Amino acid sequence: MLGLEDAISLGTASPMRPNIGRVDWEFSLDEHHKDPVLGVQYVSEVYFNANSSYSGRPTVPVIVDIHENKAVNNDYFNLTNYLEIEWNSFHKEDAPDLYPEHMREEIDELSDVIFHDINNGVYKCGFAHSQEAYERAFDQLFSRLDDLEQRLASNRFLHGDFITDTDVRLYTTLARFDAAYYNGFNTNRNLIREFPNLWGYARDLYQTPGFGDTTDFDAIKRHYHLSITINPESTEEKILPKGPDLSVWEAPHSRARLSDSQDKFRRKKGN
Numbered sequence: 001m002l003g004l005e006d007a008i009s010l011g012t013a014s015p016m017r018p019n020i021g022r023v024d025w026e027f028s029l030d031e032h033h034k035d036p037v038l039g040v041q042y043v044s045e046v047y048f049n050a051n052s053s054y055s056g057r058p059t060v061p062v063i064v065d066i067h068e069n070k071a072v073n074n075d076y077f078n079l080t081n082y083l084e085i086e087w088n089s090f091h092k093e094d095a096p097d098l099y100p101e102h103m104r105e106e107i108d109e110l111s112d113v114i115f116h117d118i119n120n121g122v123y124k125c126g127f128a129h130s131q132e133a134y135e136r137a138f139d140q141l142f143s144r145l146d147d148l149e150q151r152l153a154s155n156r157f158l159h160g161d162f163i164t165d166t167d168v169r170l171y172t173t174l175a176r177f178d179a180a181y182y183n184g185f186n187t188n189r190n191l192i193r194e195f196p197n198l199w200g201y202a203r204d205l206y207q208t209p210g211f212g213d214t215t216d217f218d219a220i221k222r223h224y225h226l227s228i229t230i231n232p233e234s235t236e237e238k239i240l241p242k243g244p245d246l247s248v249w250e251a252p253h254s255r256a257r258l259s260d261s262q263d264k265f266r267r268k269k270g271n
Contacts (some may be wrong), residue, residue, distance in 0.1 A: 003092025096265030126185030
């Protein structure tokens, strides 16, 4: 959406965790199982290049300095903000303003709630170590989804007529929900497509350039249903779900009626 593909190249790790005795990500989708730009097989290598004694988890996304082949930023919670602000000079001419300065406090406040209760909330359900912890996370997750369902009854997007950083953050969980979290993480009170407003909103985003065209449902299903991180001790053959029918994501959503503008983005001042 910002046009940063001309400034930041993209390497895609396999959705399947490598079975190598440690948590890592592998570039097994590339020829010879190596990223063609970085020349590394595992994401952990760029972490060790940055700090040879690094003992944490090698997480993605991670920004890598391609001249030194080292990780320089894996702050996933603030990364979109860095791309929106610090990389502004590299934005395309008509790039949208996803993080308007006068709205940042409001955006940050809602994004924080969404992260704890929804983005991370599904993981609190899926990896709960007790029935009590699971049910607490489950109730909080769906309470927050219910709140957003009501919010989106009168707002086309979370902050009004235009897509903002908060919408980008929520979309990542909504896109995965029915295909992965609903059955894989036991978040099974409702499918997203059973929330009229949230489902229309999710389709509105999916049909916007930058969202649906960068959403890989096959990779989502393979990671969450087949990856060794899900019940890694199980010896049973893992089954890849055949569905869902992706054509429903292209169905009309009629969300434009809630907006004063047909433009989904607030353009940067002066562009």
